Amino acid sequence: MSLVEPTRWRKSRRSQQETACVEVGSIPGGGAAVRDTKRRAAGYFTTTAPQWQAFLDAIRQGRFER
Template identity: 50%
Template sequence: MTNQEIVTAFKKSSASSGGTTDCVEVAHTADGGRAVRDTKDRAAGTQFYTPAQWSAFLTGVKSGELGS
């Protein structure tokens, strides 16, 4: 069972500097996963990722598997 309780403040992506409005915010969850939401449309909801899912995502980003 996962615990999706958000335990840190949401933090805006560092890629959001320079005036772009296409940004996401990420917070830690109690189970070590992450919560992600759209900066410009927070009311649209929050997506939750388990620690394994978040790790796989980061691995894909770092390896270039997900494009630029």
């Protein structure tokens, strides 16, 4: 876990009515923290700002489409 607790946890607007989702929190420096909404107490993982940006870019490019 990071030494600084993530803030502003949020989930996608597309999944507001769902319960099996992930939430993303902000961490200093522009990275992100990710956790499971059903198991929040299990913790979260963090990414650096470049890692998070690379992940978002891959989503926008459709690299994870089924």
